[in-house]
Amino acid sequence: MRAEMLSIGTELLLGQIVDTNASYIAQRLAEAGIPLYFKDTVGDNPARLAQTLRLALSRADLLICTGGMGPTEDDITSAGVAEAFGVPLELREEAKATLEAFFLARGRPMTPNQFKQAMYPVGATLIPNPTGTAQGFILERDGKTAIVLPGPPNEVYPMWRETVAEYLRTRSGMTIVSRTLRFCGIGEGALEEELKAIIHAQDNPTVAPYAKLAEVHIRVTARAADEAEAWRLIDPVVARIRERAGQYLYGVDEETLEEVVGRLLRARGLTLAVAESCTGGLLGGRLTNIPGSSDYFLGGIISYSNAVKEAVLGVPAATLAAHGAVSAETAGAMAEGARRVTGADIGVSVTGVAGPGGGTAEKPVGLAYLGLAVADRPTQAVRLTFWGDRPTIRARCVQEALVRLRTLLLEPTHE
């Protein structure tokens, strides 16, 4: 079974809304083991919808349509699908009753055009809509299937969960399983070079790299009769990738870097505090993305001004005068200050020139220092140079701080 997705609505082609249904449905199809090769967007135009439906039926067995199911003139999806499948529309009494009950419950008058929403292709199975007026439908004919849903995501998601998912599970005998391997400290090009032989040798599972901000994901995806068989295909490939590039692998599937750092802190019973200058709180913001981060993250100081660096973090005025706010010395003192002020086991600091202004020949935009202060060992400060605009430089500072924290927490303990 091969799927094609159609999003129907002029508002999409005018850019008035973002098509979040597309990624939701694409994910569900992947999980259901149904390949999706094309996704089309078309406006509220009967001729162009007909053309797109014809094309989709010529190259797929399963059409998933969203949008254009409302009561107005430009809602053309049900009629278009009926025509493409060669069946007429009919009034469905049960849908009409549901509509009437909906309007009655809200004390709103039901305008005549609303009955349009009770017209369905002959032979269609209705899909209940727990959060809106337009029920969807499933239509099967001559080996082709259409699943037709309204446009609003808050209607699509429950309709999918409650009706479509089960229908597809029954229909498809196939499972797709994916494992995402998450790497940091290596670029996409370099990682792909490292894994070239593995990527090329594979057809099932497929191995595909995705570049993210300051990290790279490798997705290994297998198609098989059942989940156990899919894992039998995936596991040895994952093992080979770990062999080649395991030192850069920080997490698996949905695991984020801040989650991994949090898990390591919790496992070692350590607490963390931050001292942030150029990142202004973004590192604390990342760390507290994780529910339950209060178990190990105590907080910290946003020392954006030098006065706060001195007065709150205790960075010596002489250090700031001699080396400046963006220096290894200041970064180290900030990290130590974060520990001292909060009582945390580990203090991490960031200070840098985020730009676009404020750069000098000696301290250009993109220069940053990270400080790491830990009990009973010398404080470290590392010099880094980043590239990009202000948001990118700041996000890379945060990412690199997390990478360094992870490295620190993976070191063998000497206790």
Add this chain to the structure above:
Amino acid sequence: MRAEMLSIGTELLLGQIVDTNASYIAQRLAEAGIPLYFKDTVGDNPARLAQTLRLALSRADLLICTGGMGPTEDDITSAGVAEAFGVPLELREEAKATLEAFFLARGRPMTPNQFKQAMYPVGATLIPNPTGTAQGFILERDGKTAIVLPGPPNEVYPMWRETVAEYLRTRSGMTIVSRTLRFCGIGEGALEEELKAIIHAQDNPTVAPYAKLAEVHIRVTARAADEAEAWRLIDPVVARIRERAGQYLYGVDEETLEEVVGRLLRARGLTLAVAESCTGGLLGGRLTNIPGSSDYFLGGIISYSNAVKEAVLGVPAATLAAHGAVSAETAGAMAEGARRVTGADIGVSVTGVAGPGGGTAEKPVGLAYLGLAVADRPTQAVRLTFWGDRPTIRARCVQEALVRLRTLLLEPTHE
């Protein structure tokens, strides 16, 4: 001129990313008066890309492609477009030099596959990429044009603004001018209702609402022979919108709420500090998005743990014991603490239950308090309830803190 948009990347068909480029580009095309009738999404598969390009060239004059321009094997867009236009690829020395400079500047080795990013169709005009490695290109042949851009939105937007917009302007002989009006403190539905008459009366300029997280943008777009004429169309419509809903209007065009708050602080010569609990630094992160924010933002305390609230911000243990960390009393004491510790004129605090865990019947997920401490006046604390998942609740807390700061800073001075 008729456009068709192609988004290229298997990650889109697996639902791993949401295609936000699509709505950005669709908006720009609508403003430019270029009709867009179809938008296609296809994976990293040369045969299916070729099929889609053929179809698009058969029904449009202008193709806008995004994605698939990286250095890896599955980046197939440049080769696919070259083939569809019947021209070979060639190495562009200037692109190669840019790439080499990029890697040199970052002290990273350049792997051989990177040179793929310097291969372009013969005759292509390169589109500089200020925020990434892959330059885009414009290719014209036999009355058809392709504009080809990489996938990451943070690369697409500046490339569009700086090169593509000007190219389209020259091609069409039409100038498109837009003014975005940014509203906070009012929902999309209510604002649209307020402006209904204005929205419906307009054809040129068009008036379109866009809902954002906790704010609404109204975009007024005119098409005219020159810029002066476009402004003559826009200005009276903007004036009418201001008349109807001016009290919710906080900014214009690219102006963000943190920028407006910063401008007001600077104008009044006041400094600001934060005390953040559930937002963990995100408010400081927002405020320091603005270059030069060190003029008015001193920093603050991320008081994620109660110990830091007590020890660093001086929230009395009795207050925490009696009212809890999420309370008006704690929010007020946190805001005062932020002022005292940093010496800022204004202290703003956030404390709340971001979820998904940690909610109780009395203090459910989404409950938050904002504190505002200003010299010589009573400290305020406001109770707010938000809904959504953890990231949404945290982002709404930050947004609301900025809205309240703006309101405070707009009050007439009593000095």
